[in-house]
Structures are given as structure tokens and as C-alpha cells.
Amino acid sequence: MSAALDGRAARLLPRGPRLSAHDAAVFALRAKRDAAARAEPDFERLREQAQQIKAHALDHLDLLLERFEASAQRAGARVHFAADAAELRRVVLELLSQAGARRVVKSKSMLTEECGLNPELERHGIEVVDTDLGERIVQLAHEPPSHIIMPAIHRSRADIGALFERELASPPGDTDPARLTEAARRDLRGRFLAADAAITGANFAVAETGTLVLVTNEGNADLGTSLPRLHVACLGIEKVVPGLADLAVLLRLLARSATGQPISAYTSLLTGPGPGGELHVVLVDNGRTRLLADPRHRSALACIRCGACLNTCPVYRRAGGHAYGWALPGPIGEVLAPALAAGPEAARLPFASTLCGSCSAVCPVKIDLHDQLVAWRAAAPRGWRERWAARLGALALGSGVGYRLAGGLGRALWPLLGRRFAANPLAGWLASRELPPHPGSSFRARFAARARRAEP
């Protein structure tokens, strides 16, 4: 019986040129990251420092949140706390209705994806326009992002040309990236000017100064937060870091790990609202304090959402982000799903990994991702199938007698196990592979025979 993610991958990212293109595009990001990491002699030291900074911040999160709230309010912002996704949606909706805002420009935020903010606003008649190019593409295509920093990486240039032709009246058959970007830009410019409010995420929040840090390559967050009067920033509580010195370390790692850039095109530090403007910061828990209380898994909250673990993951590159079935795909998504997402499928996501360990090796804040996947597997609820498989397995491998019996049975049944039929426990293996040839006698039998022959 194969897992849901496997079937969705087969359906959503079918084998063929689309799959190869996805794998190549994502691997290219990894290659850029590798080159940037090698070009920075301090890279390993920075990773160590970043790990310590984030661990310290998580250890003192309560104090840092209070400090951030005080500093941000001193700078003229209003700070709100939301316990879960529903509360975030309610708070944002209230802020928008109080201001009479009907048109909202958004810059990319994985948190609002996690909390389902867009559909909720649209249900209340508010027009929400995503302004990050990739995010705009998936919005026009009515689908969620498939990657945390490259939301439309699963789409080909031809796809996007056809989509823009339909939605933005770009010239038929045009697949030139520069002209397509120009078409999106023309459409977005008017929407920026007409917007009543901006919603953004934030990459970091600095407790000492009450500053929000926005990292983009398109400047869309800057335009969005400069034009409308109202700015609502939504971020997870784990985004708070103590001071600007800590930020300096994390920023040197973020863009290098994400895209291989030494720093992104725009890194904006916003402290308080602009002249005549209004700034609201919504800090969201949504399962994070529960995770914080779990010593084995809390370090996953250190994630700075660079996407490096996705790019290096052989499974993510062959599955595509949509196959994971929730906002965060790849290794970090699998590690956070059991804590932050609901439902039985979330608890099974940690199984969708070969445990190759490359994710742990690239993580800029040194989260032990693949070890956490192993730990989550032990914590996952187990159905009768899993329980019986483990019991039978332990019977077959856990004692000398069981091992001998199982070995004999296996040898006898081997020809049958190689055949494809629905009830075959090895059906998954046989879907695309042959079984190893009939093994004949075991190593132990041959080794014993050899020893007997050697005796005088």
C-alpha cells in the first residue's frame, strides 16, 4: 500500500519533461547555494552562530516577545497576538474593516498560507492581490505556492505565458521572461496605487528596536508598505531575535542559503509606521508554543525559511510541493507538520523521506532535520497495519528461531513474492523494480560450510 504523497506526486507532477524540468530548476538553486557557501570562508562559523542565536532566542521567547511588543509600540506600531489561524484571520479582517479597506496588496508570507488568510478575506469581499511575481502566478492559477521561496517553480515558462495571456492579456504565445514580468508589473502597478492596505509577512522581528525585517528580491514589499496608509504584518512568534547584531549573522546566511546571493536585492528594516501611516503587527502562535515545550523538536522553530532543505531533498524535487498537501513542503514541512498541521496525514509526512541527511547538512541554522524525522516517526500514531508489521517483523528478526523460520519461508515463497498481485506486501517494490534473484542459501550456511571444509 503506497502513501498518499506518492500517489499525489505521480498525479500532480507526472513523469516526463515536466518532472525533469522541476528537478533541474530546484537543483540549480542548490548548486547556487553550494557555490555561495563555499565562497564564504566563514560559512560554517556563521551556521554555528546562527544556531546559537536562534536557540537562545527560543529559550527566552517569552521575554523577547514582551520586549518586541514594548519597542514596537514605542515606535508607534500596534502589536496583536493571535493564538491560532482562526484568530489571525479574525484580527486581520477586523483591522481591514475598521479602516474600510476593500483592496489589499500582499507580499509573500508563508504564515498567511499556513493560516488560510487569502480565502477568508476574499470570502468577505476583500480583493487580495499577491505582489511577489511567483506568488502572483500561483494566485492567478488558483493554486497554493509549491516552494517556500519560489512559489511557482513547478510551472514552465510556457505555462506562465498561457496563464498571463488569459489573465493579463499578454501577447499570445509570448514566453519571454522579461516581457512576461513586464506584463505582471504593469498590472500590479495600478493595483499598488489603488490599494487601501498592505499585508506582509516578516523574515525577522528585532526585539531591541521593534523593527520588522523584510527580505525580497523584487521590492514589492517596500512598495506595498509605502503606498497604502495601513500596513498589517503577520508573523509567527518564533521570528523574534534579540538585537541587530544577531540579525547581521542571520542575514548573511539567509540569501546565500536560499538563492546563493550574498544578500537579497532588498532588505528593508521597518521601525514603526511611515508618516501618517498605521502599522499593526500580528504575532501568531498556531501550535508554536506547543512545539516549544517539546525538547526533542523545538529546534525546528529556528527555521528561517530559506528553502535550502527543499532544494537539496531528492524527494521534494521529484514530488513537487503540492504533493505534500500543506503549506510547507520538503524536510522542514515534514518536521513541522506533526506539530503545526492537523489531521492523520500530517503525522505520516515524516515517513516521506529516504533519510539521506542532506537537509541537515545544508540547514543554515543547523536543525537536525533528518534526525527529527526519525524521532517523529516513533511518535506517530500507529494503526493496526503498522503495529502488525512491526510485530511480525520482530518475530522474524528478533530471535534465532524466528530468523531461521522466516528465512526458510522467505526462500520458499520467493518466486511468489516476485509476482505482481494486489495482496503482495512487496507490491510497492515491484511496481517499478524486480526482486533480487533467488538468493539460494544464506551467508551463514555458506560460511559454516566453508569452515567445515577448512577443518582437517
Place this chain on the structure above:
Amino acid sequence: MDVDLFVPCYVDRLAPQVGLATAALLERLGCRVRFDPRQTCCGQPFVTTGAHAEARRLARRHAAVFSGAEAVVCPSASCVATVRHRYADLLDEEVARALAARTFELGEFIVKVLNRSDVGARFPHRVALLESCHGLRELALGWPSERSGRPTHAGVSETLLRSVAGLELCEPARRDECCGFGGAFSVAYPELSARIGRAKLAALAQSGAEFVTGTDASCLLHLDGLRRREGAGPRVLHLAEILASQEPA
């Protein structure tokens, strides 16, 4: 030196020739080789499927079987990684640490304990190395391609292969990308596992290799299963088989 063979259950049952090659090679290098038939499985399949209680039971059994051994040598990086990295969660800390300190992957044992790189093998063929992820990243038997900084050590398998007479080492693209096996992953996620494996097989074939070798027979059996279904690609041989080989020129 006295060596206790730790022959993974799947090698014992499905790839006995790998165990025999391991024994022959170690004997050729002057070791006295023993095999304790009480051993069964280190528990890795239970660790990776989250069956903690069963994993603990098998780990205890494994530790008891090898409690008197001087050096435990195993032709599988991933089973050694289980003993070294996962037993700490399953056993008494002291017991786990002591066993981890004297359990070695075959190539690691030859290079680091016996201090040999030329084992007197001869294998006049084009060979590509399939790095085992657990060997590479959990046992540090090489320098993963994603790791920054200048490599401080050479890859163990590579060092050994470079000393084999007549052997030409091929360099596949994405040299250390996972092969997609992943144990239970290959059965529960067959499509994804095969996608990763087919890409690996294609890269290995493209490198011009006649044979692909590695430290984990499990990864090799997965690739070989794909190769036989696809009908093309390099044949698989475990590192022990190549190192034991003394093919005439």
C-alpha cells in the same frame, strides 16, 4: 587481529556473496574472522518505521551478541550508522557508546584501523561509486558535495577504489545524490523511490561505468532491481566484492 563479522540480515539472506567477499578480504589482510550465528538484525528497519519498542528489543539483542568482540566489522554503512547514531536512544548510554566505538564499516576498518589503502585487488573495469548517504553524512566516510569548506579528509571508499589495479573510477553527475532506496520508503513510496533511482541509474550509466559499487548492498539491490526492469544500466557489485577480486589482467 580478531574480527567479528556483523553481516546485515538482508546481506545474509539476499546477498550472501557480499558477506563471503568480506570474510575473504579480511582474511587476506591478516585478520582472524569469526561469525557469531546468534546475530540477526541490528533493528534499523524498526528505527526508521517508528517501531521504537521493537527497535529497542533488537538493539539489546545485537549488543549482547557482540558484547565480547574486539572489533565488529560490517559491510554496510547504514547498519553501522544505526549502531553508532541510533543506539544511544535505544540502549543504556555506556553500552551504546562502547559498542559504537568498536563497530566499523568495512572500508573504514581497512583504512582507519588496519591503515591500508591498497588491498592487493585487481579489477580492470570502469567503475562508478554510489556513495552511501549514511556512510557519507553519519559516519563521515567522505565529504558531502553540499558541505562548505575545504575537505579535510578523503573519501574512504574512493581511497580504496583508487588503489585497485586496473580499475578506472568514473565520475557521475551529482556524485552523492541519494539513490532513493531509503528502506521502508522504497515500499511505501514506490513511485518517488523509483523516480530518484532511475535518475541515479541514468547518471551512473552516463558516466561510462560498467559497474556501480558502494558500501550498502540494500541501495545496490534497489538500483539493480530498477536496472533489470528497465533493461539497461551498469551492473552492481558491493565494494567488498571488488576489493576481494583478483581478476587477471
